Structure formats: C-alpha cells, structure tokens
Amino acid sequence: MSGLILPRRQLLARAGGLVAAAGALPILSGCDAISQAPAVRKILSMGEEMNRASQRALMDRDALAREFTAADLSPIFRSNGTKLPAGDAYAAHVATAFANWRVAVTGLVAQPLSLSMADIRAMPQRTQITRHDCVEGWSAIGGWTGPQLGRILEAAKVKDSARYIVFRCADRIGDALYYESCDMIDALHPQTILAWALNNQLLPIANGAPLRLRIERQLGYKHAKYLTGIEAVASLDGIGAGKGGFWEDRIDYEWYAGI
Ligand SMILES: Nc1nc2c(c(=O)[nH]1)N[C@H]1C(S)=C(S)[C@@H](COP(=O)(O)O)O[C@H]1N2
C-alpha cells in the first residue's frame, strides 16, 4: 500500500466526525474545576463514550477488506450485468484499444481533469487480490491493479463541500446509463481503486474495460464498470432518481452496501 496518508487524513477529517471529536478534547481538559461535579462528570463521560463510538464507527469504515494470494484466484472471474456496452462509440474505442478513452473528473473540484488511460497508468498503482460478492449469490477472487481514487481526487483538488462521488458509466441498461456513487469515506479508502487490469492482464471487456471501480468494502453492484466520469457532488438529489445508483433507483438495492 503506498502513500496517501497525509492527504487522506486531511480529506477524511472534512468527511466526518474526526474533526468534531478531536476539537472537543482541549475544551474538556480546560475545565477541570467544573468537571469535578458528579453530574457534569457523568455528562462528560457520556460525551467521551460517544466520541469513542463515533471513532470506532469511522475506524470500521476504514478497515481493509481481506486480501488474498495468487493461489486463491478464481480460475475464471465471471461477468455480470453488462458484458459489452452497445453502440458504435464503444465499438470504436474497442477498435482503437481505448487509446482515445477519457475519464472526466468534474463537479466540486478546483482542477477538473480529463484523464487518458495513459494518464491513469502513469500514476502510482495499487494491486490487490480481493473477493467480489454479488447480491445475486456468487463470489469470485480477482487481482486488480490501478491508481487509488483518493490520488485522483487529490489531483483534481476536490473541494470541502464534496460529500459524494458519482461514477458515470458508458453502458445502458434499457434506456438509462448505469451509474453508482459513494461517500467520501469509501472514496478515500485505500482499497478504492480505478482498475485497468485483472490478474495482470488488461481488463477484459466483460469486466468493464478499459476502467472500472473497485470499492472493496462494498457489494458487487457498487463496482461501476466502463467508467467515463467521476463527479464530486454535495448531494445525490437530481442525479438519476436521487437514490445514488442505477439499481438503487429501480429496485430495493441499498445505497450503502458495506461489507
Ligand atoms: N457499468 C456497469 N457496472 C456494473 C454493472 C453493470 O451492469 N454495468 N453490474 C454490476 C454488478 S451487479 C456486478 S456483480 C459487477 C460485476 O462485475 P464483473 O462483470 O466484473 O463480474 O459489476 C457491477 N458494475
């Protein structure tokens, strides 16, 4: 696992409870006289309990998904959902080996980006062997390589006001483009990467070529394939039907699919 510690901390601090919890401590220790009163002591200890609980919650969200070894790889990593996006535009990208594919990084960023696959491969890379769990009842272990999403958000200078990251895809199911989203804790998780390789080979079309999300603390449908855009937003209102994902908008799949 490489780098990202400092920016990740700073970004995470904005994302949630850490700042509030840390900010409360100096105030507490500066009021020793008042804190001797039993009622106040009780309230203060309740506060500490709550700080611990929120920190625990944050740490759990932060924990790494299990990583496996090459010996554990599934012989075939099956495909699910779209296996080949329809249309001439995608076919043209296939014909040119995705040389002109671009991933737009937009929304609440100070530095919007348009990344080529060469740009993505030139960044520091992470490889991880993890288990994919689909709600339809199958799992597979695969090895994924690509840059951490956190690095890309850092390069795009994501703003403090960003609370969610939306992932846009090239494929339609019916009339609608597939999309997904996550909060900043998952976006900045060290195992959240944009993968362009599976088992040390270029990502197969069926698995999301040229680029797909791996968001290892979430169920399969969150792992958006055929990525065309990454958008930082303050709210999911007005995106699709507002529930944060293609399936969330249509059936009873939860937006938060943490595992
Ligand atoms: N763009 C896009 N992403 C997608 C899907 C899809 O149909 N389109 N299916 C999802 C589901 S339900 C699963 S289980 C995984 C399947 O990934 P795989 O095809 O590599 O097995 O991709 C997810 N991401």
Ligand SMILES: [Mo]
């Ligand atoms: Mo799935």
